[in-house]
Amino acid sequence: MIRHVLAAAALLAATPAVAQSTTQDALEARYDRALAAGYKALFLCSAIANAERIGATRTPESVMRWELSGIQAPLDEIVGELPYVIERSPDGPVSYVSVPFGGTSSVRYAVHDPEKGCSLRPISYPAAATVAEAVADPARSGGANDAGQKSFELVIDSQGKSPIAHVSPLDAVFADAFADSYGPGTRTTVVLVKRGGETWERYPAKWEDVPQRTWSVAKSFAATLVGAAVQRGDANVASSAGLGGASPDPRNEITIDHLLRMASGRYSDTPGNRTDPLYFGGSTVEETALHWPLVHVPGTVYRYANNDTLAAVKAIEMTFADHPPARFFAKLGMHDTVAETDWRGDYILSSQVWSTARDLAKLGQLYLDDGMLADGTRILPEGWVDYVSAPTGPQPDSPFGYGAGFWLLNQSDGVPADTFAAMGNRGQFIVIVPSMNVVIVRRGEDPTGSRFDIAAFTRDVLETLED
Incomplete structure (x- = not known):
């Protein structure tokens, strides 16, 4: 009888720890998704906007193939499945990139500044604030390509490579x-x-x-x-x-x-x-x-x-x-x-x-x-x-x-x-x-x-x- 009482007491004592462990696992999983969403939003924003700043063109597909592949675990297993939206100002440049990671209220934002590139907003940063920052920036003007600059697309074949320029003696x-x-x-x-x-x-x-x-x-x-x-x-x-x-x-x-x-x-x-x-x-x-x-x-x-x-x-x-x-x-x-x-x-x-x-x-x-x-x-x-x-x-x-x-x-x-x-x-x-x-x-x-x-x-x- 005493053994049964002690066993029951031990089980009750362990229950909060088990529940806490389960909760912590769920919390870590959500945090990983939030980090993956932030990683994706920031890299899409920076790679595309900083290329366009100098007259180049990057596609989201090329960013996924290069910058967003082979990244650290467990984020590498998550980034590919997360949707994204690239918002542009009326005259063309990237305003911000949004990546939801857990429902419509859980979205990561990377906001573009023409002079300082992209910066990542905190987890659960409000969408209204992001939009207001992007549209209110007085520095936003001009298209992606200035006169005299050469626009191109980063082209990659099925193996991830494309023609190489010839050089010598190396x-x-x-x-x-x-x-x-x-x-x-x-x-x-x-x-x-x-x-x-x-x-x-x-x-x-x-x-x-x-x-x-x-x-x-x-x-x-x-x-x-x-x-x-x-x-x-x-x-x-x-x-x-x-x-x-x-x-x-x-x-x-x-x-x-x-x-x-x-x-x-x-x-x-x-x-x-x-x-x-x-x-x-x-x-x-x-x-x-x-x-x-x-x-x-x-x-x-x-x-x-x-x-x-x-x-x-x-x-x-x-x-x-x-x-x-x-x-x-x-x-x-x-x-x-x-x-x-x-x-x-x-x-x-x-x-x-x-x-x-x-x-x-x-x-x-x-x-x-x-x-x-x-x-x-x-x-x-x-x-x-x-x-x-x-x-x-x-x-x-x-x-x-x-x-x-x-x-x-x-x-x-x-x-x-x-x-x-x-x-x-x-x-x-x-x-x-x-x-x-x-x-x-x-x-x-x-x-x-x-x-x-x-x-x-x-x-x-x-x-x-x-x-």
């Missing part, structure tokens, strides 16, 4: 990149090599004129913008980044340098390259990236973290009123590059920048030129190249070292020791080789689990150029 190396010889399952969209006044490039169906998301290559953009602020006298990498509350909050000791070197010592609840609430959930930089507590003394432990880059950018945010990223890009001739923001207007310079291969090569050239423009104007501090490429902070357990916003190929066989690189998800790379005056750009849409061997590709490119 034909064989470039062909291997497109044949996935540098990684099974990888999908190259553009390869470009620049040395001095010579440029060689290869691409399928006009990808050289199509912006792609840079992913974490944007972290190197962030480090460059910090450098520009230092050159102007608006920032000091050795100064506190302003994290934490009033003194004696130990987070006050975190410097901009710590943040650029992924050495803030802060905790985050996911691996450092996953910031789903901000990237796809519609949260903001302020509420996502700045509040984490310390678990290590700043400057002692390396941990790759989107949040560190976002906090470094936040530390120079006050300079953007007079020196916005778009103005910096324009100085470099990077007119096809757009830095996007969260819905409150903070730049997501850890990932959400859209750019072309040719524009990325211009950023690499700036570093070959020691931070100086072609007319001799210095826009990065003297010695900034050495600063970003020096492994002076704690180092990752990785085939690559880490500097300040750039990866280092200082451990790669057959590659000059001064080689450093911007690297991003799905195979985005800018490789800078100062000793050989070479910039290498590789763009891709590599599926999750496939990895392009950038060190081997760099070695083969450099060996070919030396022959």
Whole structure:
């Protein structure tokens, strides 16, 4: 009798936990659908609107085939089944993209701004507010294609590839990149090599004129913008980044340098390259990236973290009123590059920048030129190249070292020791080789689990150029 009573009591005690687990499972499933809907809305908006901004044309089908295939689980199983609507202003440009994920009241919106690209609204953001934002934007004017620009469609055959432009002397190396010889399952969209006044490039169906998301290559953009602020006298990498509350909050000791070197010592609840609430959930930089507590003394432990880059950018945010990223890009001739923001207007310079291969090569050239423009104007501090490429902070357990916003190929066989690189998800790379005056750009849409061997590709490119 006592055993029966105890068993019944145990069952009753367990019931709330079981119910809570079931509820949590349903909640996680709904959240995954909300993230997938946000991912789809944002990528459809950004890929199409940022292409049309420079006179190109992207179809939703091409975005689904490239940007929205092979993405992280479980979102990859969901995005294809979600419907979408692309709303345009009367004169043609994208106003916003909506993707429902759980009934008519559960819709994700990505809203387009002609100057800052697309930004994702929070889950359950009201439709009326989205429409009002889109139609009230005074900057919306003109059609998608300006006079003199060339409009084209991204054409892909049944294998996902189309005719390739002929180049020399790097034909064989470039062909291997497109044949996935540098990684099974990888999908190259553009390869470009620049040395001095010579440029060689290869691409399928006009990808050289199509912006792609840079992913974490944007972290190197962030480090460059910090450098520009230092050159102007608006920032000091050795100064506190302003994290934490009033003194004696130990987070006050975190410097901009710590943040650029992924050495803030802060905790985050996911691996450092996953910031789903901000990237796809519609949260903001302020509420996502700045509040984490310390678990290590700043400057002692390396941990790759989107949040560190976002906090470094936040530390120079006050300079953007007079020196916005778009103005910096324009100085470099990077007119096809757009830095996007969260819905409150903070730049997501850890990932959400859209750019072309040719524009990325211009950023690499700036570093070959020691931070100086072609007319001799210095826009990065003297010695900034050495600063970003020096492994002076704690180092990752990785085939690559880490500097300040750039990866280092200082451990790669057959590659000059001064080689450093911007690297991003799905195979985005800018490789800078100062000793050989070479910039290498590789763009891709590599599926999750496939990895392009950038060190081997760099070695083969450099060996070919030396022959």
